[in-house]
């Protein structure tokens with residue numbers, strides 16, 4: 001009897017989708033990736049790889065699952081690495097099939113975030129802009145540093161630098177925005193925090209109440225974030241960088257597995273979860 005988790009990958013022909021398919025189908029031996037069977041490899045109907053074996057597209061052996069726009073009826077959990085414009089249909093399908101969902105796609109609109117919250121009333125969803133352990137740990141560290149420096153004499157200027165590959169479609173990264181959101185909360189400022197995206201021209205002096213964001217697009221960088229805490233006379237730079245995409249793929253697989261491990265033996269109850277929940281860092285602020 002096959003007790004593996006039946007997984008469908010949405011955006012399966014993309015850079016990330018390929019790595020999820022490769023790890024989940026055992027092309028490399030990664031602990032978080034064991035115990036899955038890929039039953040669906042979904043991509044856009046016009047993608048040039050439609051009809052090709054998803055395992056081969058991902059650079060491995062055939063797995064007998066074609067890249068297809070069709071949703072398999074057998075999927076028990078779905079991992080999405082696609083595009084904002086593809087996400088609504090994916091969420092609707094998962095709600096219709098009552099299928100737990102891991103959402104990794106970034107660059108969502110406010111309306112999409114609201115419909116995710118609505119969907120999470122009927123299915124369990126893990127939604128996070130970074131599935132990486134190191135990034136999520138760094139987010140907790142950034143919160144701590146922010147709190148520790150909150151009352152430092154002379155103040156602290158916090159700027160977020162992110163570097164990604166030239167193909168990335170959204171800026172700043174979802175991860176940079178999440179760092180900023182968490183840091184803004186930890187600043188606990190009297191005035192609303194201003195989120196300033198890049199600077200040009202006669203900007204005037206930097207205010208104390210802002211977080212700056214700078215998006216760098218270079219070559220094949222799989223993702224790097226640096227949080228600069230600049231004071232008068234010294235600074236801290238918190239840097240977290242991926243060497244390749246497998247930190248995100250294995251994190252997404254860990255999230256899918258976590259969703260399938262509810263207390264009653266089935267999936268987790270409907271609700272919106274994030275990687276802090278998956279990694280056991282929800283209370284470690």
Ligand SMILES: NC(=O)C1=CN([C@@H]2O[C@H](COP(=O)(O)OP(=O)(O)OC[C@H]3O[C@@H](n4cnc5c(N)ncnc54)[C@H](O)[C@@H]3O)[C@@H](O)[C@H]2O)C=CC1
Nearest residue numbers: 011013014015016043044082086104105106129130131248
């Ligand atoms: N949360 C995380 O840890 C990470 C999130 N990401 C995010 O994941 C997303 C995908 O990233 P990449 O794989 O680099 O992009 P990509 O462009 O290589 O892949 C996206 C895939 O989605 C497919 N797609 C487009 N429309 C579709 C539709 N209607 N139905 C099904 N599939 C469709 C595309 O054909 C493509 O194969 C981005 O938003 C990126 O920011 C990327 C890495 C890590």
Ligand SMILES: O=C(O)C1=N[C@H](C(=O)O)C[C@H](O)C1
Nearest residue numbers: 106129130168173174175223
């Ligand atoms: O597009 C990418 O590549 C990545 N996107 C995510 C983001 O926008 O934060 C996560 C990771 O940094 C890689």
